[in-house]
Amino acid sequence: xxxxxxxxxxxxxxxxxxEKKVIVDIPHFLLEHAEQRALRGESGSGKTTFxxxxxxxxxxxxxxxxxGQTDMARLxxxxxxxxxxxxxxxxxxxxxxxQGYTCLENVLLGMxxxxxxxxxxxxxxLDRVGLSHRLNHYPRQLSTGQQQRVxxxxxxxxxxxxxxxxxxxxxxxxxxxxxxxxxxxxTCSETKAALxxxxxxxxxxxxFEGVQDxxxxxxxxxEGGAK
Amino acid sequence: MNLFQIVLRNLxxxxxxxxxxxxxxxxxxxxxxxxWSVKQQSEQTFTRVNSGFDAxxxxxxxxLQLVLNSIFHLEASTGNLNQTDxxxxxxxxxxxxxxxxxxxxxxxxxxIVGTVPELFTDIEYAPHHTxxxxxxxxxxxTKKEAVLGEFAAHQLQLNVGDTFHxxxxxxxxxxxxxPETYIVTGILKASNTPADKVIWIPLHGLQTMGGHDPKxxxxxxxxxxxxxxxxxGFVLDLLYNKQGNRLTFAWPIGAIISDLFGKIGWFDKVLxxxxxxxxxxxxxxxxxxxxxxxxxxxxxxAILRSLGAHRRTILGTIVLEAATIGALGMILxxxxxxxxxxxxxxxxxxxxxxxxxxxxxxxxxIWAPTTMIALCALGGLVPxxxxxxxxxxxxLAPVS
Numbered sequence: 001x002x003x004x005x006x007x008x009x010x011x012x013x014x015x016x017x018x019e020k021k022v023i024v025d026i027p028h029f030l031l032e033h034a035e036q037r038a039l040r041g042e043s044g045s046g047k048t049t050f051x052x053x054x055x056x057x058x059x060x061x062x063x064x065x066x067x068g069q070t071d072m073a074r075l076x077x078x079x080x081x082x083x084x085x086x087x088x089x090x091x092x093x094x095x096x097x098x099q100g101y102t103c104l105e106n107v108l109l110g111m112x113x114x115x116x117x118x119x120x121x122x123x124x125x126l127d128r129v130g131l132s133h134r135l136n137h138y139p140r141q142l143s144t145g146q147q148q149r150v151x152x153x154x155x156x157x158x159x160x161x162x163x164x165x166x167x168x169x170x171x172x173x174x175x176x177x178x179x180x181x182x183x184x185x186x187t188c189s190e191t192k193a194a195l196x197x198x199x200x201x202x203x204x205x206x207x208f209e210g211v212q213d214x215x216x217x218x219x220x221x222x223e224g225g226a227k
Numbered sequence: 228m229n230l231f232q233i234v235l236r237n238l239x240x241x242x243x244x245x246x247x248x249x250x251x252x253x254x255x256x257x258x259x260x261x262x263w264s265v266k267q268q269s270e271q272t273f274t275r276v277n278s279g280f281d282a283x284x285x286x287x288x289x290x291l292q293l294v295l296n297s298i299f300h301l302e303a304s305t306g307n308l309n310q311t312d313x314x315x316x317x318x319x320x321x322x323x324x325x326x327x328x329x330x331x332x333x334x335x336x337x338x339i340v341g342t343v344p345e346l347f348t349d350i351e352y353a354p355h356h357t358x359x360x361x362x363x364x365x366x367x368x369t370k371k372e373a374v375l376g377e378f379a380a381h382q383l384q385l386n387v388g389d390t391f392h393x394x395x396x397x398x399x400x401x402x403x404x405x406p407e408t409y410i411v412t413g414i415l416k417a418s419n420t421p422a423d424k425v426i427w428i429p430l431h432g433l434q435t436m437g438g439h440d441p442k443x444x445x446x447x448x449x450x451x452x453x454x455x456x457x458x459x460g461f462v463l464d465l466l467y468n469k470q471g472n473r474l475t476f477a478w479p480i481g482a483i484i485s486d487l488f489g490k491i492g493w494f495d496k497v498l499x500x501x502x503x504x505x506x507x508x509x510x511x512x513x514x515x516x517x518x519x520x521x522x523x524x525x526x527x528x529a530i531l532r533s534l535g536a537h538r539r540t541i542l543g544t545i546v547l548e549a550a551t552i553g554a555l556g557m558i559l560x561x562x563x564x565x566x567x568x569x570x571x572x573x574x575x576x577x578x579x580x581x582x583x584x585x586x587x588x589x590x591x592x593i594w595a596p597t598t599m600i601a602l603c604a605l606g607g608l609v610p611x612x613x614x615x616x617x618x619x620x621x622x623l624a625p626v627s
């Protein structure tokens with residue numbers, strides 16, 4: 001059984017002119033356990049919306065999103081929050097670290113909502129991403145590469161089954177980008193977490209064996225509906 | 228990290244706003260508690276102060292003026308009584324003790340009151356408390372000697388053995404100095420009553436002070452009365468106030484002072500209303516402070532939500548944050564409270580000799596902080612609902 005199975009997934013938004021616009025229309029998508037897959041797509045193609053739907057940040061209009069046995073599309077908002085905290089890790093392009101919290105606290109915060117805050121575990125993960133000497137530093141005191149490593153640690157700390165990465169290297173220089181990508185892929189392998197990465201960066205995509213074109217996957221892109 | 232740790236982080240992140248808002252709460256809370264407490268304590272204390280007497284007999288006039296003049300040593304005298312009036316009341320079967328006093332002189336604004344030594348030896352100014360000397364001895368009623376209240380002695384820097392010249396009138400005028408020289412023979416221990424700010428001299432000394440009308444040499448300003456039984460006041464009330472028209476019998480003293488507080492009750496209400504308004508404005512300040520920071524923290528909220536925080540967790544965090552600002556403010560409010568109360572207490576003491584107990588417990592110390600914290604939490608509910616309704620996806624920019 002696949003880790004992630006998506007069937008007839010649809011999401012639309014109402015435009016300011018009152019028009020209903022379909023953004024995501026994916027008939028079928030599968031991701032296996034521990035698989036690492038990249039989706040190629042240009043800006044505005046609906047990739048982020050797709051990841052938000054999988055993560056339960058947005059509610060689907062139609063279809064099913066099975067993560068293991070759980071259908072995210074059928075859960076209430078608070079149940080989706082809980083599932084997100086427990087089974088998913090999310091790495092953002094802009095890192096999305098809380099500026100008022102230290103590196104350690106940012107990682108701990110990721111554990112808190114899953115109900116398993118553990119300082120030792122948080123320190124271990126930060127050590128794994130090479131930041132054991134920056135535990136009590138604030139994000140503003142770190143380089144962009146280091147900030148992304150904190151974000152990676154935060155996504156991995158709950159040992160999720162699935163990591164979603166949305167343009168994770170978009171804000172990094174080429175050298176740092178390669179390093180961050182290597183780290184994401186290595187740590188996912190170590191924890192046997194599946195990785196679904198979306199990017200439009202050909203250098204990033206070239207490191208993946210299986211790259212899928214998001215515009216072919218999303219019927220809404222073909223119809224010019226996605227934003 | 229638990230909810231409270233997240234709240235503390237938020238407060239630290241917006242430290243300046245937290246401090247200013249908490250200070251405004253502190254000032255409002257301190258003001259509210261002070262006004263309430265001063266009002267309660269003054270009324271309780273002043274209606275209890277009777278210097279050990281049940282009633283006052285004086286010349287025809289206002290009962291309140293008579294009590295203020297003879298018990299609190301404020302206001303002018305209503306006029307004089309003669310020796311016959313004193314002899315009559317002293318021997319009246321309903322009267323246990325009658326102490327005459329004469330006023331009309333001062334020393335640098337502190338009243339000089341003529342009386343008899345029995346005031347200090349026979350009268351309990353409060354249950355089981357008689358006036359006692361801190362140093363020296365009582366005045367000899369036949370000599371030009373004085374016993375000073377503790378506050379007056381301290382303010383005038385007078386010690387046992389020092390001498391002074393009285394000044395005519397109740398208000399100090401350096402041109403009105405009497406030629407007589409009085410020597411300080413004793414200083415009373417503080418009684419926290421109006422007696423503390425008085426210079427006590429023999430009755431005869433004041434009656435015969437140079438410059439006073441020799442025809443009034445036996446006149447007295449008022450007679451302080453202890454009754455044999457509480458109900459015997461009715462007999463004298465009938466005798467002096469209803470049947471007679473020359474003298475006024477002020478009884479019971481507590482009720483007369485209570486009546487004064489009743490008359491100025493509107494002023495208390497205005498002050499209390501102002502304090503309530505200040506408290507409301509401060510609570511609104513919490514609302515505004517947090518609401519204004521919502522734009523800046525919408526991204527943080529979206530990040531917390533993306534990490535799995537429920538909407539109600541975010542709502543709870545912001546309400547708790549507002550309540551915490553309220554709680555911090557109310558802790559600081561007690562500093563303002565004791566500061567304001569100390570100042571007010573010092574002013575009341577200097578004006579009346581009566582001391583308020585600033586450390587006494589008042590129920591306002593419970594309900595004011597509780598109400599204020601609840602108001603702040605209520606104020607926090609507005610931005611909390613905004614955060615509750617916030618869309619995560621749009622705040623997690625950029626979108627690809």
